[in-house]
Amino acid sequence: SIHLKIPIVGVNHCVAHVEIGRLTEKVEDPVTLYVSGGNTQVIAFDAGRYRIFGETLDIPIGNCLDVFAREAGLPHPGGPRVEELAKKGENYLELPYSVKGMDLSFSGLMTEAVRRHKNGDKLEDICYSLQETAFAALVEVTERAIAHTEKDAVMLTGGVAANSRLREMLKTMTEAREVKFYVPPMGLCGDNGAMIAWTGILAHEHGVKQKLEETQVIQRWRTDQVNIPWRT
Numbered sequence: 001s002i003h004l005k006i007p008i009v010g011v012n013h014c015v016a017h018v019e020i021g022r023l024t025e026k027v028e029d030p031v032t033l034y035v036s037g038g039n040t041q042v043i044a045f046d047a048g049r050y051r052i053f054g055e056t057l058d059i060p061i062g063n064c065l066d067v068f069a070r071e072a073g074l075p076h077p078g079g080p081r082v083e084e085l086a087k088k089g090e091n092y093l094e095l096p097y098s099v100k101g102m103d104l105s106f107s108g109l110m111t112e113a114v115r116r117h118k119n120g121d122k123l124e125d126i127c128y129s130l131q132e133t134a135f136a137a138l139v140e141v142t143e144r145a146i147a148h149t150e151k152d153a154v155m156l157t158g159g160v161a162a163n164s165r166l167r168e169m170l171k172t173m174t175e176a177r178e179v180k181f182y183v184p185p186m187g188l189c190g191d192n193g194a195m196i197a198w199t200g201i202l203a204h205e206h207g208v209k210q211k212l213e214e215t216q217v218i219q220r221w222r223t224d225q226v227n228i229p230w231r232t
Helices: 013-025 061-071 078-086 107-118 123-149 164-177 193-205
Strands: 031-035 040-046 049-055 153-157 180-182
Touching: 013 031, 013 040, 013 049, 013 153, 013 193, 031 123, 040 123, 049 123, 061 078, 061 107, 061 123, 078 123, 078 164, 107 123, 123 164, 153 164, 164 180
Parallel strands: 031 153, 153 180
Antiparallel strands: 031 040, 040 049
């Protein structure tokens, strides 16, 4: 900003994931399921801000998959390897299913999956059961948000959006609900510079201004704390 003599604008990471998806998919007002290694949120726009209609109470879904994979001796990143093994699973193993109101909990699920592995259960079955349980919870909360907001679209984003089983389960739900389903290009689902730049442009064009000395990194800047002047 100093070198190029151009404005600097702070951008919220989660909001940026939503905005790049709205741009690429040309979808105006979706319920967004944002799933990654660092975040799990169900987000929808209401009254000038993105509201969190449900979120993880402990660990994000991406972290859940990665920690299990590490404990099971699978290579990093763990999510794709878990997905690959899950396709070979034949038996569903009962694992903790934790939806609390509109929020989710994955720590107990992950712990029990690790215990199952140490007890000698078949790894493919554990991976299959882990995915089915976690993704069913995500789909349930997303469906509740659709019912509450009466919006006509669901968008999936974040690094875990690469998982074909999660996309399949959401597609089944949205078809039953008769709402549209969108997934941005995979290169724009994970963390990327384009989403930050685009959201910064939107903010700047709608009057968001900052001085350099006002800028700072705020790790706990929640999605629902950000004013969104470019939407009405």
